[in-house]
Amino acid sequence: MRLEPFGLPPSGAQLTPAWHPSPNHGERKGCSRPDLVVLHYTAMECGHAAIRTLCNPETQVSAHYLIHADGAVCQLVEEQRRAWHAGAGSWGGVADVNSRSIGIELDNTGFTPFAAAQMDALEELLSDILGRWDIPAQNVIAHSDLAPGRKIDPGPRFDWQRLAHGGLSIWPSPNCAEIAPDPARFLSDLSTFGYQTDLETEIILDAFRLRFRPAARVRALEIADMKLAAALASTFPHRTSYTALV
Numbered sequence: 001m002r003l004e005p006f007g008l009p010p011s012g013a014q015l016t017p018a019w020h021p022s023p024n025h026g027e028r029k030g031c032s033r034p035d036l037v038v039l040h041y042t043a044m045e046c047g048h049a050a051i052r053t054l055c056n057p058e059t060q061v062s063a064h065y066l067i068h069a070d071g072a073v074c075q076l077v078e079e080q081r082r083a084w085h086a087g088a089g090s091w092g093g094v095a096d097v098n099s100r101s102i103g104i105e106l107d108n109t110g111f112t113p114f115a116a117a118q119m120d121a122l123e124e125l126l127s128d129i130l131g132r133w134d135i136p137a138q139n140v141i142a143h144s145d146l147a148p149g150r151k152i153d154p155g156p157r158f159d160w161q162r163l164a165h166g167g168l169s170i171w172p173s174p175n176c177a178e179i180a181p182d183p184a185r186f187l188s189d190l191s192t193f194g195y196q197t198d199l200e201t202e203i204i205l206d207a208f209r210l211r212f213r214p215a216a217r218v219r220a221l222e223i224a225d226m227k228l229a230a231a232l233a234s235t236f237p238h239r240t241s242y243t244a245l246v
C-alpha cells in the first residue's frame with residue numbers, strides 16, 4: 001500500500017506482528033516521519049532474551065521490530081515514535097538517526113547465517129514499511145553504515161544483494177573504467193552516498209567493506225573499492241524525504 005500524499009500513515013505494519021510493547025521510546029525530534037530503515041542483529045543467544053533487553057526500561061534501548069530466526073515478527077515500538085537503536089553516529093549528515101528511522105533487529109548472534117524464514121519475513125516487513133512511508137530503497141542501511149568503527153551489525157553474513165534484487169535495498173553497478181586508489185576521492189564518494197567521513201580512512205573502509213566487499217582480503221584501498229564507491233555516489237546520492245516540523 002502506498003502512502004497517499006496527504007494521508008495519515010497507519011500506526012504499524014500490516015503484517016499483524018505480535019505486540020511486545022517496550023517503554024523505551026520518545027517523540028521524533030525535528031521531523032515528523034521516518035525516512036530511513038536501520039538493520040541490526042541482536043548478538044544475543046535468542047530472540048526472547050533480546051526482547052527482554054529491548055523492553056527493560058533500565059537498558060534505554062529498543063527497536064521498532066524484532067524478527068525471530070523462525071520468521072516470527074514482533075513489534076515493540078509504534079512506527080510514529082522514536083525508538084532507541086541507532087546511538088551515536090550519522091547518515092547523510094544527520095546525527096539523530098533515531099528520530100529519522102525505523103529500527104529492525106534480527107535475531108542472530110553474528111556468527112551464523114541468517115535463516116531463510118527470517119529473510120523472507122524481513123522482505124515482507126520492509127516492503128510494507130517502504131511502501132507505507134514512501135522510503136526509497138537506498139535508505140535501508142546497516143547499523144555499521146551509520147556508526148563506522150563502533151558497530152558491525154548486521155555484519156558480513158547479511159545478504160544485501162538479496163534485498164537489492166527485491167528492490168528493498170541497493171547494490172552498486174560499477175562501469176568498466178578503472179579508478180586508481182585515492183583515499184580523498186573514496187571518502188568524497190562515500191560521503192555523497194551518506195557515510196560520515198570525518199574518521200580515519202581505514203575505519204570507513206572497514207564499514208564500507210562489511211556491506212559491499214565482505215570477502216576483501218587485501219588491507220589497502222583497492223581499485224574495486226574505488227569503483228563501487230564511485231557507482232554509489234553517482235547512482236545513489238543520499239537523499240531525505242522527511243517533513244521537517246519547523
Ligand SMILES: [Zn+2]
Nearest residue numbers: 040041143153
Ligand atoms: Zn545494531
